[in-house]
Amino acid sequence: MRVLVVGAGVTGLTCAVVAAERGHHVDVLARDLPQETTSAVAAACWYPYLAYPAERVLGWARRSYEVFTELASYASTGADGQPGVAVRTVRELTPEPAADPWWRGAVPSLQRLDVVPDGYTDGWTFAAPVAHMPRYLTYLERRLADAGATVTRMALATLPPGADAVVNASGLGSRLLSDDGSTTPVRGQVLRLPPIEGVDDVLLADRVDTVTYVVPRGDDVVVGGTSEAGVWDLGARAVDTEAILARASALVPALRGAPVLGVRVGLRPARPSVRLEVERRDGASPVVHCYGHGGAGVTLSWGCAEEVADLLDAL
Numbered sequence: 375m376r377v378l379v380v381g382a383g384v385t386g387l388t389c390a391v392v393a394a395e396r397g398h399h400v401d402v403l404a405r406d407l408p409q410e411t412t413s414a415v416a417a418a419c420w421y422p423y424l425a426y427p428a429e430r431v432l433g434w435a436r437r438s439y440e441v442f443t444e445l446a447s448y449a450s451t452g453a454d455g456q457p458g459v460a461v462r463t464v465r466e467l468t469p470e471p472a473a474d475p476w477w478r479g480a481v482p483s484l485q486r487l488d489v490v491p492d493g494y495t496d497g498w499t500f501a502a503p504v505a506h507m508p509r510y511l512t513y514l515e516r517r518l519a520d521a522g523a524t525v526t527r528m529a530l531a532t533l534p535p536g537a538d539a540v541v542n543a544s545g546l547g548s549r550l551l552s553d554d555g556s557t558t559p560v561r562g563q564v565l566r567l568p569p570i571e572g573v574d575d576v577l578l579a580d581r582v583d584t585v586t587y588v589v590p591r592g593d594d595v596v597v598g599g600t601s602e603a604g605v606w607d608l609g610a611r612a613v614d615t616e617a618i619l620a621r622a623s624a625l626v627p628a629l630r631g632a633p634v635l636g637v638r639v640g641l642r643p644a645r646p647s648v649r650l651e652v653e654r655r656d657g658a659s660p661v662v663h664c665y666g667h668g669g670a671g672v673t674l675s676w677g678c679a680e681e682v683a684d685l686l687d688a689l
């Protein structure tokens with residue numbers, strides 16, 4: 375089957391990889407190439423954040439956890455073309471006493487923390503895959519090329535009519551391409567610091583009005599963040615940088631004084647629920663929609679891509 379995938383972020387590339395490796399003839403069309411997408415900005419730790427509904431997200435997250443864990447094992451083999459994925463220990467802190475998280479069933483184990491820093495009352499630790507997105511997207515592109523698929527820059531005004539099927543993985547672009555105003559931006563700003571001795575674990579700290587995270591990736595540390603619903607501003611803000619550094623350094627003092635190597639902003643494609651379904655169109659090929667992954671596009675990518683491929687196989 376000839377499949378056109380619209381979008382070259384983590385969703386589009388993963389859908390394209392799975393479909394191409396199942397034998398479909400796949401071409402990806404995208405306004406922004408992989409390194410220019412929101413996906414390239416992601417931290418990117420496995421964590422189901424701002425994505426709904428819980429039951430479907432849990433299944434996609436669990437499956438993606440399995441695949442990422444397998445990809446992480448390649449690093450220890452020293453094989454070429456490594457995916458840039460590693461499994462790290464994550465410590466999550468909550469301001470109020472909390473029951474086990476709703477996604478507990480997606481991770482093999484989770485332990486409660488006995489001691490938490492001032493200002494927090496509860497927390498847990500678990501192991502989770504972390505992807506170095508610039509490297510990981512390159513890995514997906516290479517895997518795609520090996521399966522005979524192409525990636526072409528093309529800004530579309532509508533979903534393309536040709537091919538046997540179209541996969542719509544355009545994230546926020548679905549506001550235009552499928553006339554879906556329920557997909558909205560949630561602005562996130564992150565900083566990149568050099569590697570810091572002793573900072574090997576991921577830290578996630580939630581508050582009512584802020585999210586703070588520290589994600590070491592081997593050759594750098596990503597520190598965040600912001601989560602502003604409905605904000606389209608892609609410019610980095612100095613005031614956010616200062617606030618992020620202050621919050622993160624209070625929790626991880628080793629970050630103090632580290633130089634900021636770069637600041638990036640991305641717009642998470644939020645939606646009341648991830649749209650993953652087939653739409654039949656009069657006089658045009660069917661569309662499998664796969665967008666609206668909020669703050670969890672990486673976390674859900676493999677589970678969603680396999681479901682998209684199942685829907686393509688069944689057309």
Ligand SMILES: Cc1cc2nc3c(=O)[nH]c(=O)nc-3n(C[C@H](O)[C@H](O)[C@H](O)COP(=O)(O)OP(=O)(O)OC[C@H]3O[C@@H](n4cnc5c(N)ncnc54)[C@H](O)[C@@H]3O)c2cc1C
Pocket residue numbers: 380381382383384385386403404405406407408411412413414415416417418419420421528529530531543544545546547548550551561562563564598599639640641642643665666667668669670671672673674
């Ligand atoms: C600061 C930050 C930190 C994050 N951290 C994490 C994390 O730790 N873990 C995690 O799982 N997720 C994280 N996320 C969320 C994650 O980045 C997104 O959920 C994910 O990138 C969505 O991927 P996507 O491929 O659906 O969309 P995108 O990456 O936005 O890609 C959309 C693609 O569609 C194309 N497109 C759109 N419109 C058109 C058009 N008209 N014509 C042609 N092409 C079009 C775009 O050019 C692009 O190629 C984070 C996000 C941010 C901003």
